[in-house]
Amino acid sequence: MGLSPRTKANQTEMQAVRGGRPRSEQLHQAILQTTFDLVLRDGFRAVSLEGIAATAGVSKATIYRRWPNKAAVVMDAFTNKVGSGTLFHKSSTVAESIRLQMRAMAKSFRGSDGTLVKALLAESEFDPELAKALQERWTLPRRRMAILVIQEAIRKGEMHSEVDPEDVIDILYGPIYYRLQRNAGALTNAYIDRIFHTAMKGLGTKNS
Amino acid sequence: MGLSPRTKANQTEMQAVRGGRPRSEQLHQAILQTTFDLVLRDGFRAVSLEGIAATAGVSKATIYRRWPNKAAVVMDAFTNKVGSGTLFHKSSTVAESIRLQMRAMAKSFRGSDGTLVKALLAESEFDPELAKALQERWTLPRRRMAILVIQEAIRKGEMHSEVDPEDVIDILYGPIYYRLQRNAGALTNAYIDRIFHTAMKGLGTKNS
DNA sequence: TGTGAATCGAAACGGATCGTATCGTATCTT
DNA sequence: AAGATACGATACGATCCGTTTCGATTCACA
Secondary structure (H helix, E strand, C coil), rough: CCCCCHHHHHHCCCCCCCCCCCCCHHHHHHHHHHHHHHHHHHHHHHHHCCHHHHHHCCCCHHHHHHEEEEEEHHHHHHHHCCCCCCCCCCCCCHHHHHHHHHHHHHHHCCCHHHHHHHHHHHHHHCCCCHHHHHHHHHHHHHHHHHHHHHHHHHHHEEEEECCHHHHHHHHHHHHHHHHHHHHCCCCCHHHHCCCCHHHCCCCCCCCC | CCCCCCCCHHHCCCCCCCCCCCCCCCHHHHHHHHHHHHHHCCCCCCCCHHHHHHCCCCCCCHHCCCCCCCCHHHHHHHHHHHHCCCCCCCCCCCHHHHHHHHHHHHHHHHCCHHHHHHHHHHCCCCCCCHHHHHHHHHHHHHHHHHHHHHHHHHHHHCCEEEEEHHHHHHHHHHHHHHHHHCCCCCCCCCHHHHHHHHHHHHCCCCCC
């Protein structure tokens, strides 16, 4: 079943979908928008489905008809806005385009995206369905894009050929998520640049 | 007040501590042990204080007399076992002792420590008091130790002198927490070694 | 030895929220 | 017009929270 909105197909083993009053797309958007606003204002934990229903001017049943629980609604409210994610752009070198993408990601994390990603990641620790949804809809697409770019950097001789692109991602992006999730300092451009350059150049000297 | 066990001093502005029946140290340990076991078995979210009380054979009031909430009990149940943390040991080079410490940390994360750290970190996103306690009792002590070692590595010429030790920590340990919190692959020794060596050597070539 | 003080277990409390169910009304398809 | 589904309102049982009360217990100290 997963965390996707319930469709008429998976909701129950109901007969063919024809007939009946259709669901209101307007209510759908109202629910997602309200959820987005409330979670940003009050935090994931403080928001209840009853609160969302009341604020959106909708009955609880209408929400439960479409999503199985709060995490699913928030997940949709989030992906509804974020879209496909921060893309890589061409630049002078491939490595440079990676640095700029890291900056773009940090910038989005400084705003509402960061707040919601943080909440969803934390909640996913307690909710396997949400974890799966985040993995499929957030993490994996981004990692796949990054791997392609890193492989290109390796092909062009900008990165060592023996490194595993997966490890490169962990080293470059691990610190960003680390800071995001711990509130361990602002994700400034300066920080991103330092992480990038330090990782590229390496920590060690010839003596190590 | 914080997340520490309530003491007679901070519990209320009660008069001097003399007199009265003393708290049972045996119950204290029973509560912590039960909490530890239950959280490992059922997960942080699934465990309730009522369940802990029932299993430990203790009344709810006895728990609330000592801790303000569930997170605080789990935090104590955890630090009660973990002790001061994985230490750095002397080795052939300072860098080598860092690698070995990373391995030791990964090993502890493969066991019950990892399960509890993960749960506490996630929960701390929703609980500022817990976040503060984790910062003070877990993160900061470890970072302080690591900084000293990294500075030593720099002094001995094993690491570049222009790098910020804080950034070194983020680059080396960020990936470990990243994997831990996402369940993104096992924290094997091989993984640790790859991250360490890749970070030490650097991702880039002379062309980047 | 007894007296005060705090702890203990048991139990009940109000409150929040969950997810479900019921019912009458509204709205769409055929 | 008939059938099917969405919708709002409302109630429900359940769980857990954190607090409170009570009588009984256990200790320190005079």
